[in-house]
Amino acid sequence: MKINENFQKLPAGYLFSEISRRVAEFRTNHPEVKLIHMGIGDVTLPLPNAVIEAMSKAVLDMADAQTFHGYGPEQGYASLRDLIAENDYKARGVDITPDEIFISDGAKSDCANLGDLFDVDNIVAVCDPVYPVYVDSNVMAGRGGELDETGKWSNILYLNCSADNGFVPAIPESKADLIYLCFPNNPTGVVASRDQLKAWVDYALSNQAVILFDSAYEAFITDESIPHSIYEIEGAKECAIEIRSFSKTAGFTGMRCGYTVVPKALKRGGASLRDMWNRRQSTKFNGASYIIQCGAAAVYSDSGKREVRENIDYYMNNAKIIASALKAAGISFFGGENAPYIWFKAPNEADSWALFDRLLNEANVITTPGAGFGPCGEGYIRLTAFGNATETAEAVKRIVSLIQ
Amino acid sequence: MKINENFQKLPAGYLFSEISRRVAEFRTNHPEVKLIHMGIGDVTLPLPNAVIEAMSKAVLDMADAQTFHGYGPEQGYASLRDLIAENDYKARGVDITPDEIFISDGAKSDCANLGDLFDVDNIVAVCDPVYPVYVDSNVMAGRGGELDETGKWSNILYLNCSADNGFVPAIPESKADLIYLCFPNNPTGVVASRDQLKAWVDYALSNQAVILFDSAYEAFITDESIPHSIYEIEGAKECAIEIRSFSKTAGFTGMRCGYTVVPKALKRGGASLRDMWNRRQSTKFNGASYIIQCGAAAVYSDSGKREVRENIDYYMNNAKIIASALKAAGISFFGGENAPYIWFKAPNEADSWALFDRLLNEANVITTPGAGFGPCGEGYIRLTAFGNATETAEAVKRIVSLIQ
Structure with missing residues (x-):
């Protein structure tokens, strides 16, 4: 053992x-x-009243055999996936289909579980400073190497952020395979411009890397020139997975609901990452709660x-x-x-x-x-x-x- | 990549x-x-009325800043863990402490995610026939080897079940490191007696193996001589993890709630598996929904x-x-x-x-x-x-x- x-x-x-x-x-x-x-x-x-009302009704659905909901789809209910495609993507001119959207119990689980799709032998790049889950989940999976006295892992490529670069990292000169980016950023609160994201997409495309784009805070963007989704950048569907959350947007921290987008155009090693994630979620996850998904759907009501x-x-x-x-x-x-x-x-x-x-x-x-x-x-x-x-x-x- | x-x-x-x-x-x-x-x-x-009422109240808690619940403990609320320790274990003479209990979004996730704690280089043993998640999650993690024409994986040890052994497998002659057992069994519906479970615990103890015991169907046991928990067997705390679910017991299939017990006495390679699971869940999971946990707690009301x-x-x-x-x-x-x-x-x-x-x-x-x-x-x-x-x-x- x-x-x-x-x-x-x-x-x-x-x-x-x-x-x-x-x-x-x-x-x-x-x-x-x-x-x-x-x-x-x-x-x-x-929580918003619309969410409370939708969940109160959903709870009562579970009290009657006619409206009871047992196992739901591992990918989430189609009705919620449709709403996300329509409101979070199409409304911003981005064409993401519902079958590229996977509802989960939250962005933290998704960020960490996405590592399942990749070999242990990949170079992970993270910003420094960074949300600790990106690093720790990769260390658990064997992608960390050894920890040095400065608190850095030997096999992880750190993208240094400082006041000098406005806490938006420069494109690295060496090759990274998996790149975690989070904008608007936790912890620094900075955003990446369209040009800055474009440079990352170009880098990922030319290096066959995959960007794991955490946009949990996109709802807080006030500057209209800032992209809310990595898919607003041309070419991103061929190189990026996007992770989103209802936690900060709609107050769902105690509810547990988020979603991940894996475009069908994203292929590596001859395989569809969308199909791999579908298989991962079907095998290792059993769908988000019906009641919580009803609450999430109400976020998209007027x-x-x-x-x-x-x-x-x-x-x-x-x-x-x-x-x-x-x-x-x-x-x-x-x-x-x-x-x-x-x-x-x-x-x-x-x-x-x-x-x-x-x-x-x-x-x-x-x-x-x-x-x-x-x-x-x-x-x-x-x-x-x-x-x-x-x-x-x-x-x-x-x-x-x-x-x- | x-x-x-x-x-x-x-x-x-x-x-x-x-x-x-x-x-x-x-x-x-x-x-x-x-x-x-x-x-x-x-x-x-x-769902039982008690669960509906508890969740209706929990939904309203989320409508008021005074009773709102944000992020909960990754391990689950202490109140629910106390109820589980008291009702599912102490009531059957088993001493499991609340800090050995980890609430999750369901037994399927736990069964599959527990693989994170173990090296790829372990021999997995499963019953044949078996719930496919045990096998598929291990194949994804690299413990399968190659699939042969009979549908078996080269590195997995199959514990053959048939009418001859009453679909309760014999103890293997070779060494297994991770043993998945599910009693009452899905798909065969058979149960394991105290003596049969004792033999597995003895095998695990002498081989330093770990039993992953899926007791999702324990509530359906009618024969009083049949153990509901692997921990009713002496020595099991030193060699077994138990996975349970509210799905079949209380109709929670669409709700998503289960739990896993990892005793503090379970150590391998000098490490506490309880502490490892705690670290895994803290890093890669963000707790089960407050509303759903309130529903689960109501399962234990009169x-x-x-x-x-x-x-x-x-x-x-x-x-x-x-x-x-x-x-x-x-x-x-x-x-x-x-x-x-x-x-x-x-x-x-x-x-x-x-x-x-x-x-x-x-x-x-x-x-x-x-x-x-x-x-x-x-x-x-x-x-x-x-x-x-x-x-x-x-x-x-x-x-x-x-x-x-």
Whole structure:
């Protein structure tokens, strides 16, 4: 019996469990202090009424043999796939057919499970800083190599992001096979322009690479020139898989629903990646919940769209509050304009965790240390716009007065 | 870019898609004929009221910021894990702690994803006939080897089941590392006695193997001497992972909820498999839906338990109807006593698919051909007890008159 030894290579501590530990310690020592949460990327507004009504009805469907729903299609209900094709793609001039769309229990599962389609012997490229799931799931699959003292894996190609390149990485000079891109970006909140995405598509096409494009935050884009989907770029259907989520768009973090698009035009090694993903999902997944899919379908109703827009506007107003306060204080930052994340560096503190601790202990605000997303995040802090507006204003006031 | 070539080894046709194709063809040619479905393993009774009420409330929780639930624990809510530990284990004298229980979106996902914990270089043992997911997920991971003309994979150890051993396989003479066992069994409906399970636990302990025990059908056991959990066997915590489902127990096929138990005592290669599964689920999964988990918790309420029992009794009454009719006709069969499946061979037909076609075309009953579950299933047919009682009686009458 041999276990998968790659698991043993992963460092024990997770970013968010370390944050929880420090917060719990603070709370034990200072039970009287009310902390403001600006760290976790979870939504706080309740679900849209349209979603609630659709799910209430779906629950009752399950109470009657005539309307009961047992096993659904592993790919998701056709009605929901049709709505996605129509609203998320056709409405933006992109032709994606429903049978290229796979509904799942969330973008995190899809991001991680997509690795099943690829050989262990591929070069993975990720941005630094990056959403840890891309890296950790590949390390588990044996694509990491060894961890060095700077926190980088020997077989992973890191696309360095910094203030110099506006946290949008340059096209690498060496060859990568699997490229994870996330725009609008978590954690930095930056977006990629059409030209920047075009350069990545061209690179992938000429290297026979596959882009795994995470567009979980596309609903937060306000600048009309920024693509919402990689498929707005010519040639992307021949080289990209797109992963989307209802979590941040419609407040579905506790509901569990997302989807992945694998175009039929995407072929590698003579095989259709769409057919491979279909086989993977049919074998290792049993469809998303009927009730949750009914809720997701309601996101595309007229009232659903209006309510979702209102919630996103609320969060983006928080982002504006944060951005304005930082700007007024002369603190430079990234994001916040087309994403619910703001990424900034304190003028007088080069260590993310030290800054995290000062913000926790002295400003009583919980944030996320940028170093937790990769070595290039060192010195930075991620703030999220998913909180309450009044608390957000108070928190950013305290942050500014502490670090200015 | 190298794709995972193991996918290309899998035969294109699935059992259930081939059945659907033949049924669709029949329906096109005979639109006037009403078919009775005795094939698919899906439930038909609506959800218990206790579950409906709990989910209706949970949906409303999501409509109010005060009771809204965002991201939940990847391992599932502690309240549900406590109920499982108490009701499914402690009540049967088994000490499983809540932190050894991992809630998921279903047993199919867990069965397939558990492979992540093990090296590609392990000998997998499966019963023949078998639930195809065990085999296909291992083939995808590279543990299959090559497919031979009899439908067997060169690197998989098949535990042959037949009428001679009552479809409970003998302990193998060679060494296996990962052993998939499912009792009550899908597709044969047979159960394993305490002594039979003890022999497997002893084998696993002495070979340092791991048993993946699928007890999705434990709620259908009527014989009090039959173990519901592998952990009722001494030593099992050091060698077994148990996978369970709310699907068949409580009608959750369209809901998506199951759980997996990985005891802390289970260690291999110096590592805790519980900690590895925790890391896998934390990295590649984001928890089951809050609403669905609230529904699952209601299964353990007094009224939930009563209603679940009534539904299971209804299905088991169908099993009795089938069993009595076959017995009266002198047709021998397996299962139906402690499982919702009946497994029989026609006296005058040695080919599963030919028998399937005759039952479809002449008796107008949809069944499942045993050969679809593996070479040892050849000649057999699986009937399920999940239908309507009147239709079930009519279907089995037609089957008997056709094959007798």
